[in-house]
Amino acid sequence: MTDPDQAGLTVHGSVAASEAMVLVLHGGKEHSLAPVTGRSLSWQRGAALARALGRRLEDRPVGVRLLRYRSVGWNGDGADKVADARWALDLIGGEVGQIPVVLVGHSMGGRTACRVADHPLVRGVVALAPWLPAGDPVAALTGKELHAAHGRRDRITSARDTRAYVARVGAVASAASFTDMGDRGHYLISGIRAWNGFALDRVRRILA
Secondary structure, eight states: OBOTTOOEEEEESOOSSOSEEEEEEOOOBSSOOOBOOTTOHHHHHHHHHHHHHHHHTTTTTEEEEEEEOSBSBOTTTOHHHHHHHHHHHHHHHHHHOSOOEEEEEETHHHHHHHHHTTSTTEEEEEEESOOOOTTOOOGGGTTSEEEEEEOTTOSSSOHHHHHHHHHHHTTTSSEEEEEEOOSOOSSSOTTHHHHHHHHHHHHHHHHO
16 A cells, blocks of 8 residues: 555555554664665565464454564654655545554664654554654643663663653653663563563553
């Protein structure tokens, strides 16, 4: 499924009738106008995560979708990433109705998820090694859940920034938690089972 500007959604899992949805938001770069293609490593990591969640959630009526942004970079204010994510949420609502959605975002995808958590379908956010610099707004998470995880060897995004963001979100969210993933880096490669397990557990917790 694509829009005229080439953002797209990929379906993962085999759920025939969804009562809830997981929307996976992949990472990117701070600056890049290049289009996201199937060769993008960030998109591939998102696809692997979406496949893993799709397999593990087959026992429940939970669908999984993966968003592909129009371009790779955040590029200042991230406006097109936010627009792409809102487009995807609106499309899911039109496709399957007003069901609860959990956003699962890696890196830049975590930042995007926190910006669009105020969408009426969103129940909560699971953020893996997210990019959440100091000063990023928290208002969109008012009344929602945020569960973030970060490894101490991450040299791309900051575990300290994530911990501080979660602390600020705690003042407005219905639930907020930070999980230390230990001696792991940014790219969801080392300890992939632990990353996937964390995401699955928090998705189930949010939808419980």
